[in-house]
Amino acid sequence: MDKKEKIGVYVCHCGTNIAGVVNVGEVSTWAAENLKNDGVVIARDYKFMCSSLGQELIQKDIKEQGLTRVVVAACSPHLHEATFRNACKGGGLNPYLCELVSIREQDSWVHTDKIAATEKAKAILSGGVSRVIHHEPLEPLHVPIHPATLVVGGGIAGIQAALEIANAGFPVYLVEREPSIGGHMAQFDKTFPTLDCSACILTPKMVDAGNHPNITLLTYSEVEKVDGYVGNFVATIRKRARSVNEADCTGCGICWEKCPKKVVDNVFEAGMGYRKAVYVSFPQAVPKYPVIDRENCTYYIKGTCKACEKFCPTNAINFAQEDEILNVQVGNIILATGYDLFDSRRITQYGYGRLANVFTSLEFERMSNAAGPTGGNIVLRDGKTVPKVVGIVHCVGSRDKNYNEYCSAICCMQSLKFAHLVEERTGAEVYNFYIDIRTPGKGYEEFYHRLLEEGTHFIRGKVAEISDAARLPAEEGKLIMQVEDTLTANQLRVPVDMVILSAGLEPRHDAKEVANRFGISCSADGWLIERHPKLDPVATVTEGIYIAGCVQGPKDIPNSVAQGAAAAARILGKIQQKEVALEPIRATIHEEQCSGCRICNNMCPFNAILFHEDKMVSEVNPALCQGCGTCVAACPAGAISGTGFSNEQILSQINGLLLLNIPKKEVVA
Amino acid sequence: MSKPKFAMYWAASCGGCEIAVLNIHEKILDVDAAFEVVFWPVAMDAKYKDVEAMQDGEITLCLFNGGMRNDENEHIAKLLRRKSKIMVAFGSCACEGCIPGLANFRPIKELVDTAFSTISTDNPENIRPQTSYSMPEGAITIPTLNPMLKTLDQVVDVDYYMPGCPPESHQIAAVVDLVIAALNGKAELPPKGATIGAGNSTVCDECQRKRNVKLIKEFGRIQFTEADPELCLLEQGIPCNGIATRSGCNARCPSVGAQCIGCYGPAEGVVDYGARLIAGFASVIDSDDPVEIDKILDGLVDPAGQFYRFNLAGSLLRASKSAQKG
Amino acid sequence: MQRITIDPITRLEGHGKIEIFLNDDGDVANTYFQIPELRGFENFVVGRPVEEMPLLTNRICGVCPEAHHMAAAKAADAVYHVEVPPTGKKLRELLYMAFFATDHTTHFYALGGPDFIMGPDAPVAERNILGVIHKVGLEIGGKVIQMRKFGHNVVEIIGGRKVHPCTSIPGGLTKGIIEEQRVEIEKMGRWAIEFAQFSLQAFNDIVLGNKAYVDLILGDIYTEKTYYMGVVDANNKVNFYDGKVRVVGPDGIEYVKYEPKDYAANIAEHVEPWTYLKFPYLKNVGWKGFVDGADSGVYMATPLSRLNASDGMATPLAQAEFEKFYATLGGKPVHQRLAIHWARLIELLYSAERWVELATDPEITSPNFRAIPTATPTEGIGIVEAPRGTLTHHYWTDERGVVTKANLVVGTTNNYAPITMSIKKAASSLIKKGNVNEGLLNMVEMAFRAYDPCFGCATHSLPGQMPLEVSIHNAAGDVVDVLKQFVD
């Protein structure tokens, strides 16, 4: 070191979070004595370093002691690195000359042996001190924020987010995989606990989104690739061929009326009803244009038919239409891709798919929907028999080690809703089989009480089996639900006509690929991970990418809407600022040392490294570099350096961490 | 005024450095003209007495080649350090241990045992050399071998490093010119600790072979490879160390179809030469599957030997565990 | 008991230390010549791929790396049971001839030569290469430099590098030469022949023309009647690169002639506890200590021994000098050690002639310079004549061609015993009644230097030198006087 740095060391108690295990006083005294040679001129410990008083302490020392470096031993940099960098900035020190080392998450919270934890804290601190010596003053990189936003998923969460941003006057691309936006909510009949009609509250929002001048609606489309970084993403979107020219189509409906080919509708009607080969998902679909399902269309299979084309008054049918690939530039992205319903077939003892009158929750939603296959009549598979006894099974596929350990959050309320609808429409007797009744939410508990008063039966127990094997005359022709009533400890056999399985929510089957495509990660059970479970539920670790609705975890409509709005608000704030500051962590190739060996050329997945044939040297494009440092580690000539994580910084940190391992005589040398 | 004094000494080296200096041919006369050669055992009868009698720092320039294999090497290194103003670690042995440093893979005892039990050795009593042995006429002694071979700067303070096994004569000539110019105040000497007589980049910088993005499914061996004379050897699977080896030799070996074996050591600022090769060779492996990667790595029959061929004694680890116990 | 320590001997490549003990009368009681270092190549090459041996064992000696490069390459060929195509062999031998010429030049003019050219009693400051240049004149000094330059240029053209060549691989070389290079090599070769003749002339004028030197050579003190070893071709002519090993007895009659692969059946290495170097001897004669004669297995392997062990030189000019040599020194074998210097110059001429022969060989520019090995590697032995004696490399490998065991019997080692004997003999006849002066000590060294011993080479020991220092101990063992060599 040519000139000796003046380093200030600050050890945080974090109340008792750290001080309860680590002897913070001993650590700061040790640092003051043993790290003198590294340039430590002052070492303090303080109750809460992140408090304004703590920060002022640092700023005061910078001014009075002329500190050139600051090391704070406190919590994880992921929590407070920015806090202390700003504190240094306030004190007139370049924020990047501050190092925050974690003696909480990585020490006091995970260890019980106080002596060992204190020794470890010393090591971690001395690592930070050795490292900070080699920090360089840096300036954050400022990149402009493109005002447009990409919203992936046209369910209620995505629609809400899109509308919030669009209404604020900024462009939005709303991408939906299905032919229409609306998502699961469009399939429901009533919504709990108020029982107002789902379509009635959703449709206006869908229409708004469809007509909004700031919203480009891309249905029947999927995002295939995302490049770039916060402020400047480029999304590659495949707009699948509808075989219908949107410009000419009026949505009159003649085509699907005339279409001779009936197809079981497994998506919207959950297999309960039929659609044509040319179809709109449902009457209120947005956009109104139909699509031709090429897998089932007779023309595409046999090469003849073209009924739709013949009858279309505006010649909008276009069999030759091809997929379009669009590249859209956006500044931020919201993922609201929702959930898949748990496949009840997996619980074979419940007989779904084998026993005709076992229904899934989504099937029941369609059945109870006036616009649905049965016109709202609740009947058995035969389409006419009205059930006299109905059993509703809660927690299907949820809270179960064999399937999903988590609670799907909506099943209790959904089951109560079903029970109410059954009684209201059929007067049938209803049995709810539950593990616990969970009704956290405005008006939810009240709804539960209403059901109790309506005389619905509640049996606390997990249904073991559903079968049609009758043992008693009374069971003939019925479905028998085998269950232990855990309140009375009685084994029950309950004969019913109809069973509704209140299936849980699962991450989309392709959630992992989607996460990878957008550079974020999934939790063990497959839901996308938010930046902080409490304080930052809609952001992700990747700048500029947000999540909303069930893609983040099971939740009901109000929460999904809230998250959509929240994500939008976060993004609007960013757009307003017009630019975003990025960590100045970048790789640089030093031309005079580069031998042009091209080892690094296959190291960069962001194509930030280019090779100049003329000069026979490689170069890093800082705009594309993401700062991972892989090329820095790969360069055999040592010709690549990485700011923020330089070899000097890391190697010195290793020295510092191992200081205590060095024989005493050397420590004071 | 008397001429500046010049010394050249060989410790644990092969003598190739001396030959390389003789190979500056006519320039040797410039050295003779510019310096008073006070100590150069290979070329002249030395005046050790005078060296001992000299003032500290009286020798202006000392080119010291050879590693520290025994206590005698260290003794002279320390003496010459005291007597010399500019101490140059000259050649791979002094800089980083060179091939003799490969001895640091094994305990010194094992080295001695092997030498005295080869098939042609007639040694029924299994004798080993003794550092002090009393003959009827009196005790006679030989130096004690160091358990690990050391580099010059692991024993004394070094001003400049001149790498190469041996250093290229044109580089030696250039350095001689520089020093002479500097003595006449016509040039600046580089900062202490600098590497002189070599480039800052790696051998590829001077190699004329064509190169592409490197992705390798199999490493080869030179005797089995009919190498394309135009194309980068490493791309053809031949374990060439040129990617990590300091430039300055004009890529001699690759230019005649032989892989670079690394005699010029690490490039400027590199902490551990072998680590650079580990990173470099790992980077060209064209697979993400651990099993396949291991299969590809089997093609490198002696990775540590290859990556630390000249550099083991000067590396971060310096020697294998067994050598340390030795 | 008096004790004189010569530690070590200057102007030889490598490191040696001589202990001379005087009895109470001040006469030589015994001498010990010690090699103070060991580096364990045989051990640490284990685990390395065999194709690296020509590159690693190079570094045993920077003075004759070409010899190790060749012996190792030939051993590696044998390990792979691969036959090097004719052009490959010729290229290697061509490189080797240029090296021999260079090495012999270096020795004669820089190392051994000064003793003669400057005279043993000349002031020290002049008894070195610069002194030689000053005496024989800059123009001739320039020739010496030119000769070394040409030699190294050829080594570089074929071997890739001036020192530590890198092109020999199992099965041949990594590259051949093109016509332009051949022409250049031939030109330099023809110049080398002239230089060799000039050098012989110089020797003739300066040494043979000076009665004092002739007496020195013919004088008894350096003479040892030992066996003589050298590699010979099918016609028993001297060959450096290839052939059988021939040994003649003190009487000059062939004692044995064997294939390189049978070396272990014919030589063994004796061990003494006071030195790191071993003493090779003829196994079937046996080790009888440091004595000469037909009953002692001690043999010599030097230019002189190669001439003694052969029936002549394979090239005309050298053959003529060969005949003159024996005529002048009274027929074969010549036992006088100082004649090695002369023999060396004859070999210089031979290597220059052979250099031109090979450079003008029509096959030399053919692309047929390597064969790709196909057999499973096992074990192989490679032998060449190094300037300082027969050099043997022997490797065992696993099926991947990774060395599992190695044995090296290196040029200078061959002469360890005879050198020791010569030193004792010289000391005994030069040191009387405790009368010691550094002039005499230098004479002791001359005996030594005649062999041009290279203890960089001397297997597994590293070079490195300290100047000569003599401590004289009285019978009580106290130091009564300390002489440093070459006090002006």
Place this chain on the structure above:
Amino acid sequence: MTDTPETKPFEPTIIGFTCNWCSYRAADMAGTARMKYAPNVRLIRLMCSGRLDPTFVLKAFAGGADAVLISGCHPGDCHYINQNYKALRRFLLMKRVLAQMGIQPERLKLLWASAAEGAIFTREINEFVEQVRALGPLNWNTTAIEVHAEKEEVPA
């Protein structure tokens, strides 16, 4: 060579390299969830396991570490798409070199841990510490690297 008296069981020192996005967050999560693991590991945060320069590992061993942990995102989950595969290649080659240097390959561990896997991180560290404890101390810093007290300095 640490201050621990001979009577106590050997406490290995392990240097751990974590990536900023997955494994360091796994460690954070272990902390937030108050999971407990052995105090022998000292972490260094890199942006990506791809930043891991073999020099760091050698430096750690040379400096007295008994073992080194390299951890990053699961294959396919890398925040930088696929850089952890580059770390994997280096790791596999490094193990071979270390073995030749007489450092048991078990002293170098590669651990994939996602930001959600605090529990796995905790378990793996505890297992690793025990494994290294069984291997015993390495003490490279005291057996290979002498203190250059006797090193000759230039005349002032």
